[in-house]
Amino acid sequence: MNKPQELERNVVVHRRRKNGGAPVKKKGQSQRIDGPHGSGYLSTRSLVKSYYKGKIEIPVLRGVDLNVVQGEFTTIVGQSGSGKSTLLHLLGVLDAPDSGEVYFDGQQIDNLPASARELLRNRTFGMIFQFYHLLPELTTLENVLAPCMIRESVWGYWRRRRQYKQRAEALLERVGLSHRLRHRPSELSGGEMQRAAIARALIQSPQLLLADEPTGNLDETTGQEIFSLLKSLNTEQQLTIVMVTHDRRIACQTDRVVQLVEGRVVENPSS
Amino acid sequence: MYKLLLCWRYLRTRYIALASIISVTLGVATLIVVNSVMDGFTVEMHHRLNDGLSDIVFEGRGLNGFPDPEWHKEEIRKVLGDDLKGITATVVVPAMFNLTVQGESMMQHGSLIGIDPQSYGTVSDFPQYLLHAENRERLSFALRDEGYDNRLPPSGWNWRRKRITLERDYLRQMQEAERLRREALGEPVAMNTLPAAETPVTEAAPETAGPIDPFQRKRQAAAEEHVFDEMKQQHPGVVLGIGIASHRYRGADKEVKDIFYCRPGDDIQISFPTAGQPQIVADNFTVVDFYESKMSEYDHTFAFVPLDHLQEMRGMVDPLTGVPSVTQIQIRLHDGVDLEAAQQKLYDRFPPQQFGYSIRTWQQLQGPLLQAVQMETTLLNILLFLIIAVAGFGILATFFMIVVEKTRDIGVLKSLGASSRGVMTIFLTYGFSLGIVGSGVGILIGLLFVVYINTIAAGLEWVTGRPVFDPTVYYFQQIPTVIEPFTVGWIALGSVCVAIVASVLPALRAARLHPVEALRYE
Ligand SMILES: Nc1ncnc2c1ncn2[C@@H]1O[C@H](COP(=O)(O)OP(=O)(O)OP(=O)(O)O)[C@@H](O)[C@H]1O
């Protein structure tokens, strides 16, 4: 996504289609939609996603309109099974919606070709999961370096290995894990694994961090620590973060809370 | 980059995959051993067949042969030009060999081959198979004093004289005893005595050139008998196939031993048909050497005598012109010359309709044997490659398990931006490395086995107490092996391909995994 012309072209194409007369569907409550496809940094329009169990349709998202402002720390809450993870996967272009669009930085991203989506996931988005999802065969340091390795050829990585390693070590230092560089994930505690996962998500200097219940598997204090880490990243580096959580107390401490109810978004739920 | 790293880590942490590759290793090792041994047998057999035979045999119909070999040789030289390395005329007839073993006569049948000592060595490696060093240098049908291969019991003139002296002493003692007995009984003493050893010997009449009636010669020989001194003279020489003259067996101590029915210096009688109206003639020959090609079939069949003598005995020399006949012309070509093309040229010069000669290459002469070996090799190769293919399914199953086990990691890699092709590459590289390791180790084991195969056979023999490789059966002292780099290369390539093909399906499955579903996988 480092080609501005391409970005521009996509935007133009989209505008033309919008101007072509398709009526803008207004769904649900008042949404902060300014401009043709939202003023948000990351926004979705009428996202619909269903799963199919044989012939039976299980609707999960029934038209989600969401706007995330740049630099904001947004939390998504909702009942278990309400589709939070599904929404996050759509935002992270890991999955494609049945209908509706996802925009990032003014550009539609859900219909990009596979290679462009891969690049987006690698460079622009960072992802954190409830179960950490570190690769068990690699050490902490190697896990953090994995996104760099994925994007680089053997030769390219070899040339820049020092630079990458320094950055990875600095990040691990930042998340407080500099004493666990050579440990395998199986030798780490849950909190340490999540810190390593955060460092991995940050290694390519992403513009957006997507976190799916990062504290869900941790005790209260450790969860609070991890959240503080994310919060400090948000405040210090103005990193945009979208986080799914069950924890109301954590959710309250973020800029904005969004609730998923019956496949739709409810802003600022009165808890 | 991550592909190599992950692949390496998977290799190092998943030994189950190595177990699945062991079948490939064993298959490769077996293929190499079997091919080396079969190649060894084939090459050894080719050597023995071809070195013992000439390249092309030019044969007249029947035992009468065709006249004027010199003209034929000249024509063949013209046809083949520079390709020709050696050429010789021979007479081949079926014969019975009558050996006297411990006073009893023993009959064996085989082929009597009349050869020209000078030129016969140019068409085959015949001289190499003789057991006297000087004969190997230069064949002579004259008996040597001694110096035969030390596997043989004492042989040569020295043995002949000693034997005859002993025999005569014995006879004289018997006669003396008889004389004393008769004297005691008062019977008249009237016995013909043997000539004393020091009696001067009348030289054998020089061979009369020209037509000789074999029966006349036979009578002549009978007439000469009383002047033929075994102590100083020999009959025409014969080089006897060692299989005719000996018997190989395994002694109580499991050592392979030979018993010799006769040895160089002994006389044997050979009967064979004459040309024309076939009649059987028999003549005495003195064994001057043994022929040991290690081709059991040859060694049990062939006996070589001087060509001119055989021609004379069989009446193959035209009484009017003095032109001899032969039954075969043997031809040796330079290495690398196309035998079939040469054969065709000869057929062009001597059209079968007109001349009726049969011209065959040594491969055609030994066709069934060579084809049988070839077929065995092919069959074994197919069977063994099937084993590797079966091993391929083992790899397939193991890899599928590994992919299933790694499902979540594949999802993680994709969520970090890895492409489907990248994920596929991990597993293909994994299969490739395992294939390389498996076939590499297999090649190593196979080659080691081949190099030490005789030691291993000896060890097995020692452990089981039964002969693994019996020289009395194969006529080889050792298991012959040839390592063909080309064959080894093919086997390696084939097994690596099997490993790759077997990893393609699992790798494709890994590549196709949907990232979200892979991440949800427990
Ligand atoms: N592959 C699938 N096939 C069928 N149904 C699915 C599939 N994946 C998810 N679902 C269903 O979609 C719904 C939403 O799932 P999702 O994981 O997004 O919920 P969630 O809000 O993240 O829940 P939790 O808070 O427990 O993580 C659930 O009811 C789930 O059963």
Ligand SMILES: [Mg+2]
């Ligand atoms: Mg979830």
